[in-house]
Amino acid sequence: xxxxxxxxxxxxxxxxxxxxxxxxxxxxxxxxxxxxxxxxxxxxxxxxxxxxxxxxxxxxxxxxxxxxxxxxxxxxxxxxxxxxxxxxxxxxxxxx
Numbered sequence: 480x481x482x483x484x485x486x487x488x489x490x491x492x493x494x495x496x497x498x499x500x501x502x503x504x505x506x507x508x509x510x511x512x513x514x515x516x517x518x519x520x521x522x523x524x525x526x527x528x529x530x531x532x533x534x535x536x537x538x539x540x541x542x543x544x545x546x547x548x549x550x551x552x553x554x555x556x557x558x559x560x561x562x563x564x565x566x567x568x569x570x571x572x573x574x575x
Contacts, residue, residue: 489538502527
């Protein structure tokens with residue numbers, strides 16, 4: 480794996496970065512379907528070192544994009560995150 484992308488773990492309340500880790504981010508497509516008809520498609524997945532601050536439905540930032548973690552798998556020495564890109568002005572709306 481190539482840990483060449485800076486991934487910032489965001490505080491869920493104010494969306495401020497609390498920790499940065501290096502990750503291997505790859506394009507990926509997977510659909511998550513919900514009972515009420517909503518379908519979310521992940522746009523990428525990230526492989527990163529094990530980190531206890533990463534949480535399901537938590538937020539991370541890559542460059543200027545904010546993602547929600549829709550699913551995560553913990554392996555022996557790394558984590559695999561399935562990420563859904565939030566709309567571009569998501570973090571701005573929260574701060575206002």
